[in-house]
Amino acid sequence: MSVNMKVLLLAGEESGVLYAERLRRALPGCEFQTYQDHYKTSDLAVMGFWAVIKRIFFFLGVQRTMKRVIREWHPDVVVTIDYPGLNLKLAAYAKARGIPAVHIVCPQVWAWHQGRIPKVAAAVNRLLCFFPFEPALFKDFEGKDFHAAFIGHPMVDIFEEEKEQKVGVADLTARECEATADCRSKSADPLVCRPEIAILPGSRVGEIQRHLPRLLDAVRLLNRPDIRVVIPAANDRAEAEIRATITVRNDPFVPEVVKGGARDLLRRADCAAVASGTATLEAALARCPTVLVYAVSALLAWFARRVIKGVKHIGLANVIAEKSGVEPPMPELLQEAFTPEAVAAQLAAWLDDAEARARASRALDAVMARLAATGAATPAGGAPGLAATGAASPAGGALGLAAREIWEVVHAH
Numbered sequence: 265m266s267v268n269m270k271v272l273l274l275a276g277e278e279s280g281v282l283y284a285e286r287l288r289r290a291l292p293g294c295e296f297q298t299y300q301d302h303y304k305t306s307d308l309a310v311m312g313f314w315a316v317i318k319r320i321f322f323f324l325g326v327q328r329t330m331k332r333v334i335r336e337w338h339p340d341v342v343v344t345i346d347y348p349g350l351n352l353k354l355a356a357y358a359k360a361r362g363i364p365a366v367h368i369v370c371p372q373v374w375a376w377h378q379g380r381i382p383k384v385a386a387a388v389n390r391l392l393c394f395f396p397f398e399p400a401l402f403k404d405f406e407g408k409d410f411h412a413a414f415i416g417h418p419m420v421d422i423f424e425e426e427k428e429q430k431v432g433v434a435d436l437t438a439r440e441c442e443a444t445a446d447c448r449s450k451s452a453d454p455l456v457c458r459p460e461i462a463i464l465p466g467s468r469v470g471e472i473q474r475h476l477p478r479l480l481d482a483v484r485l486l487n488r489p490d491i492r493v494v495i496p497a498a499n500d501r502a503e504a505e506i507r508a509t510i511t512v513r514n515d516p517f518v519p520e521v522v523k524g525g526a527r528d529l530l531r532r533a534d535c536a537a538v539a540s541g542t543a544t545l546e547a548a549l550a551r552c553p554t555v556l557v558y559a560v561s562a563l564l565a566w567f568a569r570r571v572i573k574g575v576k577h578i579g580l581a582n583v584i585a586e587k588s589g590v591e592p593p594m595p596e597l598l599q600e601a602f603t604p605e606a607v608a609a610q611l612a613a614w615l616d617d618a619e620a621r622a623r624a625s626r627a628l629d630a631v632m633a634r635l636a637a638t639g640a641a642t643p644a645g646g647a648p649g650l651a652a653t654g655a656a657s658p659a660g661g662a663l664g665l666a667a668r669e670i671w672e673v674v675h676a677h
Contacts, residue, residue, distance in 0.1 A: 269294045269674060272339040274330065274354060276308040276347035279542060283345050283368065283418050283663060290667035297337060302329055308347075316349070327353060334358050341674045345369060348384075356387035364673045366390040368666055370398040370412070374587070375575050385410045390673050392666050394418070395580075396634055397587040413669065417635040421661030423549045426527065459615055460492045462529045462536035462552065463519065464543045465506070467498035472505045474559050475539050477513075481604035482537065484515055486612055493519040494533070496526040530554075534621060535614040537607050540578050540596075548581035548594065548632050553624035555610040556582075556596045585631045593627035 271294050275284040281300070288296060299308055303326060310316055316323060327350060334342065334357060342358040344351035346369040355365035370393040373380050378401075384391065385405035391412040393399055402412040461483065465475040476495075483493050497503030506521050522529070526543060530536060530550035538547050540558040547554040556579045575583050582592035597606050614621045 269341070270337065270339040271296050271670070272330075272333060272337070272342045272358075273298050273345075274343070274347070274351055275299065275345040276305070276350060278305060278309060280345040280347055280369070281305055286418060286421075286663045287343070287345075287368075287666060290664050291670065297333060297339070299326070299330070302326075323350060326350065330354050331357055334361065334363065339363060341366060341670055343368065343670060344388075352384065352387045359387065359389060364389045364677045366392065366666075366670050366673060368392045368415075369394060370401075373401060374398065374583075376573060381405070385412075389677075390669050392669055394635070394662065395584060395587075397584070413665075415665040415669070416662035417545075418662045419545060419549055420632070420635050421663070423527070423546075427531075458492045459488070459490060460494060460533045461611060461615075462526075462533035462538070462547075463493060463495045464526060464536065464538040464547075465495070466539035466541065466543075467502050469501060469505045471539055472502060472509065475557060475602075476506060476509045478559075478602060478604050479537050479557070479607060480510070480513060480515060480519070482607035482611065483517065483519070485604055485608040486615070488615065489517070491615065493517060494529055495519050495521050496529050497521060497523050498526070535611055535624075537611065540598075542580075544594065545580045548579075548628045549635075551625040551628045551632070553614045553621050553628075554594050555607060556594050557602045557607065558596075558598050559602050560599070581628060581631050584634055588631070588634060590631065591627070593624065593631050 269291070271291060273284050273287065273296050275281045276299055284298070288294075299305070307322070308326070310319060310323075331354065333339075334354070339358075340363070342355055342363055342365045344355050344365070344367045348367075348369075348371045352367065352371075355367055359365045365388045367384075367388045367390070370391060371380060371384060373384065374397065381401060382405065385402055389409060389411070391399075391402060391410070392415045393412060394415070394417040396414050399412040399414050402410070406412070463476075463479050463483070465472045465479055483491075495506055497506050500523075503521060503523055510519060510521070527546055527550065530547050530552045533552050535553040535555075536547055537555050537557055538544050540556055544554065544556050558578065575586060577583055577586055577592055577596060578598070579592070579594045579596055581594050582596065585592045595610055597603070597610075614624065
């Protein structure tokens with residue numbers, strides 16, 4: 265791989281920044297520029313239509329700045345990760361100027377507004393997808409100037425790496441420990457092997473305010489003093505909101521609030537209640553029996569039901585199962601169905617039945633196996649992609665395949 269290759273690598277949200285760092289390691293010797301050379305990620309990571317409108321002049325300024333970087337620095341390739349509202353505009357700008365553009369993370373055109381598909385295909389030279397059913401959506405646009413490929417999901421690689429790093433009895437998950445002869449009734453450390461529930465109400469303050477009271481009500485309905493309830497906070501603001509919510513209640517139990525560590529918690533928990541989002545994918549990868557919950561305002565729910573037409577489920581594990589023609593592995597409780605009684609009933613079914621937990625874990629395992637990279641990116645037609653030519657890459661997994669595709673598109677351009 266050319267040590268002189270200049271890469272404009274654009275990720276505007278925390279998850280994308282994580283993937284960008286891993287991609288950098290898969291592209292050694294390259295020179296990079298990023299959004300973060302000019303802006304803070306916290307300023308870029310704005311969610312929701314109205315939040316963007318309120319800061320429209322800021323984002324127009326970001327767009328002007330990065331277009332100037334493209335013109336003046338003239339990168340060999342522009343690589344954008346998720347963040348489609350701005351990133352696809354910049355990718356299209358680069359492509360129009362003869363600079364190859366690669367976008368990682370397919371926009372969710374399979375859920376809503378499929379009319380965006382031609383625009384996405386026109387904006388980039390390569391679309392690298394995390395889900396196996398996505399490239400087929402772009403099959404009508406395959407050609408010299410556009411190629412869509414499934415590369416696997418980086419979270420699969422992250423989970424495998426973290427699993428390999430954990431050794432010793434102290435690192436046994438509760439579910440692994442349950443199968444050992446020394447578990448629970450004999451354990452010298454009962455805190456490790458007590459039944460454990462993970463509660464993930466979301467990372468945003470509004471999500472926590474909507475979800476956490478119902479989830480804590482569900483735990484109270486369980487009336488199980490033997491269980492351990494753990495709530496991982498995604499950030500400082502989330503932690504403050506979680507603690508404030510707990511403080512004003514008079515529950516007979518006291519949940520343990522921890523900063524971060526959600527993936528480790530999901531690996532060891534007996535079961536979980538998780539707000540829809542990336543955390544449900546992490547729960548699925550951890551093979552943790554999970555009930556997905558979510559609630560929004562009545563107006564937003566009305567709008568979503570009319571706009572989202574392409575899928576019947578919202579959890580990523582369930583969407584993959586749906587598109588693969590298998591039974592969705594994660595119960596979903598949305599809007600009116602999201603009640604403390606319904607959540608408690610589902611959690612109790614798992615807590616009281618080891619075989620039920622095992623069945624749920626196996627169902628998640630069967631679906632998550634579809635996310636693993638197989639060694640060569642898979643295009644819309646199912647044949648090996650450009651990655652199959654064997655371009656060297658020092659990293660494996662999804663972003664190793666992404667690095668190969670980037671290398672190929674630059675040298676084929």
